[in-house]
Amino acid sequence: MSVGYAELHCLSNFSFQRGASSAQELFARARQHGYDALAITDEASLAGIVRAWQAAQESGLKLIVGSEIQLENGPKLVLLVENLTGYQSLCRLLTLARRRAGKGEYCLRLEDLTDALDGLLGLWLPRHGQDEEHGRQLQPLLPGRLWLAVELHRGPDDARKLDQLQGLAARLGLPCVASGDVHMHVRGRRALQDTLTALRHHCTVMEAGSRLFANGERHLRSLSALAAIYPAALLAESRRIAARCRFDMGELRYQYPRELVPEGHTPSSWLCELTWRGAAWRWPNGLSDKVRTQLEHELALIAEKAYDSYFLTVQDIVAFARGQHILCQGRGSAANSAVCFALGITELDPGRSNLLFERFISRERDEPPDIDVDFEHERREEVIQYIFRRYGRERAALTAVVTRYLSAGAVRDVARALGLPQEQIDQLGRCCSRWSKQLPSAERLAEAGFDVNNPWLHRVLTLAGELIGFPRHLSQHPGGFVMSDAPLDTLVPVENASMAERTVIQWDKDDLDAVGMLKVDVLALGMLSALRRTFDLLRRHRGRDLTLATIPQDDLPTYEMISRADTVGVFQIESRAQMAMLPRLRPRCFYDLVIQVSIVRPGPIQGDMVHPFLRRRNKEEAVDYPSPELRKVFERTLGVPLFQEQVMELAIVAAGYTPGEADELRRSMAAWKRHGGLEHHRQRLTEGMLARGYSQAFSERIFEQIKGFGSYGFPESHAASFALLSYASSWLKCHEPAAFTCALINSWPMGFYSPDQLLQDARRHQIEIRPVDVRCSDWDCSLEAVEQEGAQPAIRLGLRQVKGLSRDDAERLLRARAQQDFADVADLAQRGGLGSRARAQLADAGALRGLAGNRFRARWAVAGVEPQLPLLQAQHDQAESPALIPQPSVVEDMEADYASLGTSMGPHPLGLLRDQLRELGCRSSRELLAMSPDQPVRVAGLVVGRQRPQTATGVTFVTLEDEFGMINVIVWSDLAERQRSVLRGSRLLEVRGQFEARDGVRHVIARQLHDLTGLLHKLDVRSRDYR
């Protein structure tokens, strides 16, 4: 008996909360059964179609692209793509349906189908065979291309249903075809499918009743099972339809926007033109031969790969930003090229880094170039709106991100569907590690009081295990744009994002790669705002006109500052982990910074790359290259694989990978934590390396390192761009600390440190901080000259630091001041149009000292300002009885400063407590500098940081601040557990432990913690205790 069948109606798990199997599972199963083809017809969505296409290629089974649609006022049908025209029709239709509805929903009406179904075939899915009218409505829309789909699932009376449907088809003159309404690849997914259904209906499976399918027949059934149910003719018809659908996703051709190229130019000639113009601007003194050769070489490669338009698109966006005085910096595989430098996409002079362009665009590798551009965080929206204006909404949209189930979400959802009590759902959720795809262990569950043998718990875990990794919903990528020459909805459906004024395509980054579409990441970076502001301040106050590209290079004092870990506020190397590493690595040149930025990351730390690197760097260990080829690959990182690019080179050089395979390895590396799939590389790498004479042990080690790399591995190209910003910000901190700090605060929130910490740091660098004063403060913090010759200017705090003060009030005040200085508080209130709230805020901040004295007096004074009518000015001088208002104490001023400015203008609180702390035997951070290591110590400070990195299992890093600086404390997990409430609850913490110091890195290993917060409160009490 030879029947054949093609399944034409099948949902994958991209039909959220309906489909219970992935496309991969579906294709593998359909292949096993010997199907001719498999259509993936997710409901009003093509979000899963690229994955389906990949699964189809893996299985060798033909994919038919389609979609199931329930019309709002009409029938339900499946549309199948016959050819490219049909694919475009479908995308357009789904875009229409999605754009008209809210996020996650769609709405399509019968009238939308008129003249919109070219190249599409239709399967009509009648309900109970009753709605003949629907068939008549559809018939003229799909002449000769409409079938009545007969779907039999062992219902109450399939024979009668078949009769009825065939009768209906005969009356309408429609052909019939068998299809399966498939929701899962095997019957075994029935429980998961029921669970998803319950979740969709926001109820439990027990309550779901007839909303669940009556049985598990909606899976990919075997040919013999199908033959027992359907007449052979209906099965044969499915094959005929499948044969008609000849469209392949590979036919999609993506075209970059063409309008960027002026008349008479090709993209290639225009890119050359712009590049040479840019080169003349970048190298005003003429090009060296080396640079010229480099540019020519790159341009040739770009032309060969036909990436000209991509570079032109990025150049256009960057040119806009430059025109608007928005600072930006490109990064990514193609960004650090000489061409990008000439085009202004990056500020990184290619002559400065020893990076090779081939590494980023390879001739053999068919990998699309990747340029991310960071913009000032406060002004990125301007750039985004420009892109929408430039290309129109129909040709530009954001990329999607597929949010997938992690263990906590899966366990919670399943437990909810099974009707567990909320308390237990929460507790189960807590048992799952964050961001993990692993189910909680039996021990963890038992610890939390669950009976691991309970059948309900067992069901929850089994189903959650199946659900983990399923797509959950689509959301928008933070800044990944796709632009195309033709309207986007000829390539992929576009839908609404949850943010108004944003549209999102249904594909994510991986999908785009697979289809060969290019995206530009328009990202936001706070440091760029701060740098632009620093440059502005320097131009205004210091007569220096600097840009990222013209900051002096290879500056020794800057590198010395970095090596001291004096890096509060600078880009990337300001975190505690970075600071701990700086004195050991002691960066001396730009490439050292590239390494520094890359090495202090979870990947290299997990892969145990840091310590070998340090030992080799300090010449404590010889570098042993297993072969001359590998020496070439790893010399720049002393034999330690640090960059993704190196791992790819390694695979090529040592294990005989082709460039394409190496790229596949890179992708698997990024994805193995999520999807697994690195094991076949283990074999491939090991065999390749053994065959080339490397040892088994060596290849094992390399593989472990690659695994450790995982998704954290850093591309060298990104590291180089980041290192540029690290260097620039370090240089500015070193030579223009006042302007730099001022700009950082004005760009806040950003970075690692609060304005208070930045100001403390500035003070430690002898920079004068001047208080907010309505007579001279601007909205932003500003620079003011100091008497001393050659000294750094002082920072005058801006009105923006005054807590609660609105920008409108501040602007009014500034306008009034510009006309005439304020005479007194009444004048300020009247001309500045300030209400009682704003007046009080200024008084509390001490900003009225010049008009009304200290903050207490000022507060009394502003409260007495009465609304005045111009005619009654005489009242102004009405005598008032003198009031006895106290003078604020030092502590009161400090408290008020913290409360209203977020920083202390006077002494640090620890300075006030120093005597008491000394009595307790606590050393200050300054005393630690002189202390010899490996002895017991007591320290105390304000808790300003508490971090528990994922990489360092169980360790909590606590940062304490005192009047002299920071103290790093390490709390091991057993202590953290024992003294959890002290660790989490203290504002002022005393730590007793062991002092350790090595290579300029100092920290205290905690043995015991004490909450000294009471001392701070006592400061309060004492201040209030005077008479």
Added chain:
Amino acid sequence: MRWLCILFPQLALDAVLRSRDDPTVPLALLSGPPQRRVLQAVNESARAQGLRSGQSLTQARTLLEYFDTVEHDPAQIEHWQQFLASWAYGFSGHVSLDFPRTLLLEVASSLRLFGPWPELEQRLRAELQALGFQHRLVLAPNPLAARVLTNVADGLAVDEQALQTELQRLPVARSGLPGELVESLQRMGLRRLQQVLELPRDGLAKRFPPQLLAHLDQLQGHHPLALSCYQPPDRFRQRIEFNFDVESTTSLLFPLRRLIGDLATFLAGRDCGVQRFVLLLEHRRQPASELPVGLLGAERDPERLFELARGRLERIELAAPVQALTLLAEDLPRFVPAAAELFSNRPQQSQSWLQVCERLRSRLGDKVVQPLAAVDEHRPERSWLAQERGDAAARPPGPRPGWLLAEPELLNDLFPRVLAGPERIESGWWDGEDVRRDYYLIETRDGRRAWAFHAAGRPGPLWVHGWFA
């Protein structure tokens, strides 16, 4: 005039704690919407673990993984404040509830009745301790001063002169002024009330709402404070909810003793007795069981009341686990001392017909007669159940027999005529009773129509599950 202020610093928590067996288990009262649960109050042992009121539940769970939680219920606070007022009514005819968590009593005459202040104080404290409420007491010449001084003191008794000294020392923050006024004053560096009192009145009047000067005047007794007067209710109703199912009457005795004790306190405050009261035993899915307790005469001795109620309680069998216990007393005649009983000659208490009925029904069980109802379920044996209310929308997808057998029976007929089918039903995995069957509509040789099945996909002997009429 002498005014006594009694402040209950943790009224809500005490109200919950007094009905719990083990007060040392960490406990927190919760409030707020499900997505943002906040700790309202925590008991001693929870506090020792770092829990504080105002923390979010999530934050608290990071500090202490397991602790008991109870919903914070403002209605309960109101209830207990009323209860405490009824207790205080036994000491003063003028009790005020105008301040939250506070009782204000005019005690000039009480002091004559109950002895000098130290004695009265001792007695009040003893009784409050027995009732299980933490408290602070201050005696002062005017009610506002008494109230405000409880903020900073406990056990203080001041006369006019001492009051002025105390007021001057009083921190502005604790002076009972509204928060925004306190903040304004503090921002002017004014920490003690003395500093405020020394400021010129015209300056203050210009800068602050009239409320400030009025408050200062009332505190010093320059102006009187108008207080409303508590009127005791004429019924007593108290409820204890359990956080687990109570399955035996013995376990109800502890809460019962609490309820009776509270009743006795209430009765003493009103100076009356109780003739008849009712215990309501609440169950999860059934109406509450009612247990009336009648007495020969009015009574208010907690021990006797408890013994009586206990006698009644131990005689019944619980119809279902009990979730809450309520004591309701409406028949509250004036209390006549026990000696009066000598002259009474009333008949034994008798139960009404209705009460007898209810008792009978609870003995026999409610399950004797019940209607049938359809349920929205794929599994036939679960698609109808004997229960009060069914799901009107539940309609089976195919033909279903009118008579469904409780247990399927093997079909004797080897070759029945199949009229329709197989209809496959696969459902119910979630409760461990997954059903996988293929059903057929068949006609037996004797012409009867049956609904019969075999295991899904495994043809074999058929089992009749029901008959069509």
